[in-house]
Amino acid sequence: MRKPEASGGSATTTKTTTTMKLRKGLWSPEEDDKLMSYMLNNGQGCWSDVARNAGLQRCGKSCRLRWINYLRPDLKRGAFSPQEEHLIIHLHSLLGNRWSQIAARLPGRTDNEIKNFWNSTIKKRLKNLSSTPSPNTSSAGSPSADSKPNLFGGLLSAQDQQQQPQGLMDDFPIYAPDPTPSVIAIDPFPFLATHGGPFFPATTPTFTTGVEPGYFQEDESFFTNLPLLESVNATTTTVAATTVVTIAERSLKTETVVKEANHSNYLINNINCFANHNNISNNNPKNDNTINAEVGANFLHEEFSIGEWDLEDLMKDVPSYPCLNFQVQ
């Protein structure tokens, strides 16, 4: 971050507005106040006019950025929720580095925020995962190709997943439409429910295992309509537990190949790890932040490849939010 130039510094000269040196660097609270009150009173217009009329010695571009990334009243503050993380990963797998398009589908988040989050957190995590050998490979002597890294700090193997008793994965949250019908129960945008968002009912339903009648299934819900790459490839059997991993890896342009392995304990560790990550207890999965989704039994154990797809077609059912176009009428 840059230090704000001292108010009244080089910018406050006797020069005319047009020749006045424009300020750079961090915004002072006074500047924020000016821009905020101007925007609330006048709405968005030509940004150079905004800068001029609001009495700011900033370029219009800087004003625009400050407004979009910081002052906009509909911004959501705070850390990304696990659901948002997953959604970002999923959308990134579909859209690539089109941060603005990803942000348009994450209400209250800015492209800059998402970009930073991706570059600082997710990217690094993926990098670590891609280079993390399986701890069970000590006997094998080399990192196992049978193991599958996940984003949540461990490794999953396909056979682990296959061999786990059904129900073990019940707390593993997913957002991708599963081939099995009884899936998906995450509210990615609780504030939308609170504030009567465009795609969710005014009251947040309690998400429990299985389908919420008349909710995700009947509405044009976000997640059930989110095109999953697997569905794009049409022939791939999907397992929820590996979906995030798969998508993330795809985003790194790596082809996912899941083979059989024998790391059952690892799966358990990973489930617990992820449950902890989401503040979920396997014994008592229901709390205020419950992410409770049932995964199908179709654990992935087949190979699939990355194909090309039509972006517009992929995204046609994914709602976007006009939050980047705030304008006072």
Next chain:
DNA sequence: AACTCAGTCAACCGCGCTCCC
């Protein structure tokens, strides 16, 4: 307490697109 270093994130930069004259 002092220092180092990695992580975070606000802001800038440059490019490309669109619109208008």
Next chain:
DNA sequence: TGGGAGCGCGGTTGACTGAGT
């Protein structure tokens, strides 16, 4: 049709911060 202005976007920078030593 060409050029300039404005805007949006993605990449990058660099100051700040907190953890580790």
